[in-house]
Amino acid sequence: xxxxxxxxxxxxxxxxxxxxxxxxxxxxxxxxxxxxxxxxxxxxxxxxxxxxxxxxxxxxxxxxxxxxxxxxxxxxxxxxxxxxxxxxxxxxxxxxxxxxxxxxxxxxxxxxxxxxxxxxxxxxxxxxxxxxxxxxxxxxxxxxxxxxxxxxxxxxxxxxxxxxxxxxxxxxxxxxxxxxxxxxxxxxxxxxxxxxxxxxxxxxxxxxxxxxxxxxxxxxxxxxxxxxxxxxxxxxxxxxxxxxxxxxxxxxxxxxxxxxxxxxxxxxxxxxxxxxxxxxxxx
Amino acid sequence: xxxxxxxxxxxxxxxxxxxxxxxxxxxxxxxxxxxxxxxxxxxxxxxxxxxxxxxxxxxxxxxxxxxxxxxxxxxxxxxxxxxxxxxxxxxxxxxxxxxxxxxxxxxxxxxxxxxxxxxxxxxxxxxxxxxxxxxxxxxxxxxxxxxxxxxxxxxxxxxxxxxxxxxxxxxxxxxxxxxxxxxxxxxxxxxxxxxxxxxxxxxxxxxxxxxxxxxxxxxxxxxxxxxxxxxxxxxxxxxxxxxxxxxxxxxxxxxxxxxxxxxxxxxxxxxxxxxxxxxxxxx
Numbered sequence: 070x071x072x073x074x075x076x077x078x079x080x081x082x083x084x085x086x087x088x089x090x091x092x093x094x095x096x097x098x099x100x101x102x103x104x105x106x107x108x109x110x111x112x113x114x115x116x117x118x119x120x121x122x123x124x125x126x127x128x129x130x131x132x133x134x135x136x137x138x139x140x141x142x143x144x145x146x147x148x149x150x151x152x153x154x155x156x157x158x159x160x161x162x163x164x165x166x167x168x169x170x171x172x173x174x175x176x177x178x179x180x181x182x183x184x185x186x187x188x189x190x191x192x193x194x195x196x197x198x199x200x201x202x203x204x205x206x207x208x209x210x211x212x213x214x215x216x217x218x219x220x221x222x223x224x225x226x227x228x229x230x231x232x233x234x235x236x237x238x239x240x241x242x243x244x245x246x247x248x249x250x251x252x253x254x255x256x257x258x259x260x261x262x263x264x265x266x267x268x269x270x271x272x273x274x275x276x277x278x279x280x281x282x283x284x285x286x287x288x289x290x291x292x293x294x295x296x297x298x299x300x301x302x303x304x305x306x307x308x309x310x311x312x313x314x315x316x317x318x319x320x321x322x323x324x325x326x327x328x329x330x331x332x333x334x335x336x337x338x339x340x341x342x343x344x345x346x347x348x349x350x351x352x
Numbered sequence: 353x354x355x356x357x358x359x360x361x362x363x364x365x366x367x368x369x370x371x372x373x374x375x376x377x378x379x380x381x382x383x384x385x386x387x388x389x390x391x392x393x394x395x396x397x398x399x400x401x402x403x404x405x406x407x408x409x410x411x412x413x414x415x416x417x418x419x420x421x422x423x424x425x426x427x428x429x430x431x432x433x434x435x436x437x438x439x440x441x442x443x444x445x446x447x448x449x450x451x452x453x454x455x456x457x458x459x460x461x462x463x464x465x466x467x468x469x470x471x472x473x474x475x476x477x478x479x480x481x482x483x484x485x486x487x488x489x490x491x492x493x494x495x496x497x498x499x500x501x502x503x504x505x506x507x508x509x510x511x512x513x514x515x516x517x518x519x520x521x522x523x524x525x526x527x528x529x530x531x532x533x534x535x536x537x538x539x540x541x542x543x544x545x546x547x548x549x550x551x552x553x554x555x556x557x558x559x560x561x562x563x564x565x566x567x568x569x570x571x572x573x574x575x576x577x578x579x580x581x582x583x584x585x586x587x588x589x590x591x592x593x594x595x596x597x598x599x600x601x602x603x604x605x606x607x608x609x610x611x612x613x614x615x616x617x618x619x620x621x622x623x624x625x626x627x628x629x630x631x632x633x634x635x
Binding site: 142191211250251253254255257258259260261262263264265266267268269270271272273274276277278279280281283284285286287288289290291292293294295296298299300302303306309310312313314315316317318319320323324327328330332335336338339340341342343345346347348349350 | 425474494533534536537538540541542543544545546547548549550551552553554555556557559560561562563564566567568569570571572573574575576577578579581582583585586589592593595596597598599600601602603606607610611613615618619620621622623624625626628629630631632633
């Protein structure tokens with residue numbers, strides 16, 4: 070499918086992407102790039118990548134597929150530094166959790182003859198790094214692909230085929246619609262989970278010793294790397310500011326029911342959430 | 353250890369308590385009580401209880417241990433209706449997630465010669481009902497026992513011994529301290545999880561179809577029964593109103609960092625939460 074693939078950011082997602090390509094013989098060669106030479110060396114020793122450079126431009130030379138799998142706040146800078154050497158006909162994609170304006174910005178930065186197609190595989194977890202990477206990470210997962218009106222149709226079809234070959238269920242979606250949806254069901258829940266842990270600490274962090282399974286489940290995603298989630302939340306901040314407002318308004322309603330000792334109204338709110346939650350399964 | 357035990361409320365906790373007592377031969381006979389005759393009959397058919405009555409007073413006749421394992425909003429009414437028939441020397445305990453004033457209220461309602469000792473086994477989950485009951489539920493779990501200055505020392509020792517016999521790690525704690533701690537690490541997280549689901553619904557409930565593992569983990573406890581959590585939150589509402597205020601204040605801080613595009617301050621908040629979260633383990 071590809072001759073040389075460049076994976077910029079060899080962590081959980083980039084490493085799993087490389088392993089999945091290799092397992093399915095979808096390319097001949099994979100070059101990795103990243104900030105940590107030690108990490109890249111480990112990835113090469115384990116056969117996840119074939120060569121590496123801490124200079125993304127060098128890793129991208131002669132590549133016909135370039136995968137951006139660093140935190141999305143670095144995409145623009147990475148492209149700025151390396152796009153000069155991109156091969157004509159190359160396709161650039163990414164695995165970022167945020168799309169929206171970033172997709173249009175990246176699209177505009179591509180040199181002539183190079184296409185950008187955004188993608189967001191819904192995979193990964195609070196664990197990170199190549200030690201957690203696996204060839205099966207995308208099997209059965211949703212992968213949102215976010216073409217624009219200007220996207221090259223052939224490159225789009227190739228990216229769709231690629232994700233399907235890796236076992237993902239591809240869904241095409243407008244980049245801004247993507248950010249509205251994932252802002253609500255992923256980015257906001259992360260902020261809320263981080264905020265829950267910090268709220269315990271604001272009152273008495275020693276209380277964390279008394280937390281049970283419910284608290285641990287509820288805050289598991291607060292174990293996610295702050296560098297990644299800082300980038301995602303900053304890039305989707307307009308949606309998030311609005312959604313935090315809705316969340317706080319709903320919380321005001323619960324607070325009012327408590328203050329008024331209105332047990333029936335409180336139960337109605339909790340019951341509504343329970344039924345919706347049961348509708349999506351235990352997962 | 354006991355002759356006859358009355359379990360008022362034969363669900364996940366009451367049913368598991370009965371099974372655990374039987375497995376360890378800690379009593380000769382268990383009577384169950386509850387609203388649903390069908391549920392009580394099923395519990396009897398499965399050998400979880402030996403007899404039942406929908407009248408709690410009848411189930412408590414001649415019992416030397418009475419376990420309140422209904423939602424805690426019903427404790428006062430149950431005791432009011434049944435205390436007249438309590439045997440002299442009987443001990444009343446409960447498995448409620450809320451203590452505080454309720455402990456003092458229940459203590460005052462006990463007839464002469466009957467002792468009340470509050471307990472809160474940290475067990476159970478969003479699943480409920482006797483189908484989920486198991487004799488091992490309390491094995492390795494914390495059990496908070498909440499004596500007051502007026503608690504009968506012998507009854508307290510017996511309740512402590514009982515929970516230890518069921519495999520629990522007993523921690524004695526002031527009833528109001530209990531509610532401050534569990535308000536923060538359990539009751540508030542439940543309200544927040546319910547509120548997260550309702551916030552998605554406020555914006556677009558069809559987005560729930562796009563939720564991934566993180567959202568499912570984060571909102572698992574929003575699948576908990578609203579009747580139970582209505583009671584818990586209402587009984588601990590003073591703490592919760594204050595804690596919601598702290599939560600919202602922290603959320604305001606995150607919102608301000610987003611509005612100011614202050615990535616470094618946002619990352620600092622997220623990083624603080626991540627380190628605290630990692631400190632309590634993945635569980």
